[in-house]
Amino acid sequence: MPEPRYRVAIVGAGPSGLFAAQFLTARDDVEVDIFDRLPTPYGLLRYGVAPDHTSIKSVANALARVFNSPAVRFLGLVSFGRDVTREELLASYDAVIYAVGASEDLRMGVPGEDAAGSRSAREFVAWYSGHPDAEPQSLHGVTQAVAIGVGNVAVDVARILAKEPLALDLTDMPEDVLAELRRATLTDVWVIGRRGPQHASFTTTELRELCRTPGVQVSVEESAFDGIDEAALDRRTRANVAVLREASETVVADPRVRLHFLFWRRPVALHGDPVSGLLIERTGLDAEGRVTGTGVTEELDVQLVLRAIGYRAVRLPGVPFDEPLGVIPSTQGRVLDGAAVAPREYVVGWIKRGPIGVIGTNKSDARETVEHVLADLDGLGPLPTRVDVVEALTARGLAPSSFDDWRRIEAAEANRGASHERERMKIEAWHELLDLVQRERPGGPIPPA
Known part of the structure; x- marks a missing residue:
């Protein structure tokens, strides 16, 4: 595999963000970091789909395959605006995609x-x-x-x-x-x-x-x-x-x-x-x-x-926002700052189009945005210098959780479910999630907001 030329940050690990990661990594010259405030990926697939709709939740199994790629990292317990800023991400990545939904x-x-x-x-x-x-x-x-x-x-x-x-x-x-x-x-x-x-x-x-x-x-x-x-x-x-x-x-x-x-x-x-x-x-x-x-x-x-x-989206610190519509203003997925396109910033999902559509709608939505991301990157080329945002977080004593940490949570939920003769049972308490993430992580994770 050639050395990736481009690095892209995705803020939000729900369906829209993961679909975007899938399309980005279809090319072998792109590396993706997916940030989320929670130590658990999948967003509304995990916390919005009714628990008795197991067939819809199986979509998570398909989306999970994006994390099998060595070009994709999950960085949980990172809160945008508190732990990492818009400016830091733009200094660290060739493109930033906002995929935070409507909360x-x-x-x-x-x-x-x-x-x-x-x-x-x-x-x-x-x-x-x-x-x-x-x-x-x-x-x-x-x-x-x-x-x-x-x-x-x-x-x-x-x-x-x-x-x-x-x-x-x-x-x-x-x-x-x-x-x-x-x-x-x-x-x-x-x-x-x-x-x-x-x-x-x-x-x-x-x-x-x-x-x-x-x-x-x-x-x-x-x-x-x-x-x-x-x-x-x-x-x-x-x-x-x-x-x-x-x-x-x-x-x-x-x-x-x-x-x-x-x-x-x-x-x-x-x-x-x-x-x-x-x-x-x-x-x-x-x-x-x-x-x-x-x-x-x-x-x-x-x-x-x-x-x-x-539902309604919440303004991200420092990011343009259309208050009446409750979205990040954009054209075909490119973020607009006033009437001008904000270079190297993009948006997918509900924060892009409003809280409409079903899970599958996010796939075509993400495809549209990613086509423009890749076209723009090929035109602009990679940043001449980049900040390593993970190193910067670590230097501040903040240790993002990883996909391996999520797997540990997943295994603990399966064990809890087995004790009740179920396939799995959700761990809902912050302290239990953090305990599982802290295991084998001497620095400890970031506490919730």
Whole structure:
């Protein structure tokens, strides 16, 4: 293998960053360092895909192959902006690709939203996925819960809440999470959307799985289907409407949980602290096709409200950012600083295009960016001098974790799972992850932010 001419840094070890690394290392003159704040790679594949969706998680096995290349290094426990700066990376690498995703959730902006029992679906997903930053989620006293939103995140949290906990025992959920789900006494789950079923962004496979959850009775108001011209719908939407119709017409004997889809509703206020009720308003469309309230309200007696209305990216220190859109401004993956292209800086994934698309969308997105990275590198040539960023971190007493460290975490999770007759069980506590990384690392890792 020839000596690599180019060195590229990727900030973020989720699917978009790993797809970018795959395309970059298809050439044998490129070397890639992948930085992440966590000691665990894969991003939302590990901490965002529902634990009972093992087939989707198998994508991680394919992406893991990128680390088999000697041209790729994983550098975990490195926080961009705190441990390493934009300027340092640009002095150390011929190109820098930002792949950090979208780590904040949108808010509803209604009274009572900050009450106990009102949470973001992102936080709830992080909890049941074993993210080390996740706050414990209590379901004590919760008999009725609401997911606000009509996308796959709302479907996931509704399914986890409605599913028989025994059916989750073979997943990689942490034992504390499973114990809380077993203690739960949920009887009703609502999924609420401002528009009709024809406007929902569910993917049909996920919607069908939710509606066919054993022991769950689904209800949809017949009026929700009024005015839908099914012949004018695309294939996915037509299938979604059919799934909802079929589910609402199917009678489940002695249901364990009732699942209610409420379309043409929006949240108005949360009552109580902790939450004891959700005031919702019927909606319609105005002459311009915008959602508007009708003034007709109703209250649901609920103790848990999970907002699943979208994500938003966070500004990276020193990096250009479009605040209204919540993305790094770019053209075909090249970062824009004002109206000008920022030399040798690129972007992929949700931080590039916004929080839309599925995991596979990141592949074509990364391909577009990497084509421009390689074309620009061939035009510019390598940097005449480079700083060794790992040496600089080590000199400051910061020791990045490696892919071997991740393998040690992975092995420990397999051992923990075996003790519970499972394939694996996530290690969710920071101190345990750091203990595993510190083993055989005298300098110790960087503590979490």
